[in-house]
Amino acid sequence: MQYTLKKSLGQHFLHDENICRKIAECIEIEKAAQLLEVGPGAGALTKYLMKFPDTNFKAVELDDEKVTYLTETYPDIKGKIIHEDFLKIEPPFEGSFMVVGNFPYNISSQILFKVVEWKAQVPVLVGMFQKEVAKRIAAVPGNKDYGILSVLTSAFYDTEYLFDVSPGSFNPPPKVMSGVIKMRIRKDVPEMKSEMHFRLLVKTAFNQRRKMLRNAVKPMFDAAFLEDEIFNKRAEQLTIDQFAALTFKMLQK
Helix, strand or coil: CCCCCCHHHCCCEECCHHHHHHHHHHHHCCCCCEEEEECCCCCCCHHHHCCCCCCEEEEECCCHHHHHHHHHHCHHHCCCEECCCHHHCCCCCCCCCEEEEECCHHHHHHHHHHHHHCCCCCCEEEEEEEHHHHHHHHCCCCCCCCCHHHHHHHCCEEEEEEEEECHHHEECCCCCCEEEEEEEECCCCCCCCCHHHHHHHHHHHHHCCCCEHHHHCHHHCCCCHHHCHHHHCEHHHCCHHHHHHHHHHCCCC
16 A cells, blocks of 8 residues: 655655664663554554564554554554544553654644653653754753753753754655654652742743843742842753742742
């Protein structure tokens, strides 16, 4: 069976077997008992992941045509495909599981935030993103790539940038470089008033990232506390711990 590529689903299928093997090796070394692949597409990675010993494997795929292709091409995958939208499903396993994939680029940030919601069950993620997105996830304070994505993921996960993947490794070739990262759950998550307060503060601060923090978040703090020198900085200069500490001073919401 042949399949068609759907631009609406951000589909760029990996066909470089060297890259597939390299990603599979990064995943296998974790020896996850339960493994969820997001967006298997035509199965470039899937065929390796299904062979991992002692691993309960599942894949979530929205595209009807790809589900048919996968089940016809890889009969062993029958019963292992969740034919739904990843952004709308509940965790597909009891207990902890690893999330992996060549993520559809048009929803990769949303996939990441969904994994952060599931962090109590997802200790490790290995994924391919557009390089610029991967760099934002891994960015540190003071770096031009450091922003909302960096802070809201790095508060809970340590991120390692593994390697670049060139456009020629895909069909069709995207117009940008890609990058593979590994995220591992932090054991030292900073204390914060609540995750809701943390998200609100970070998003508000970075929505006006060129402004001094004092001006960007003015309604959220008591006027006297806004005199603190930390508010002379811009959002990109604050560490994750500083953002977390500030949540305790936010006016009650």
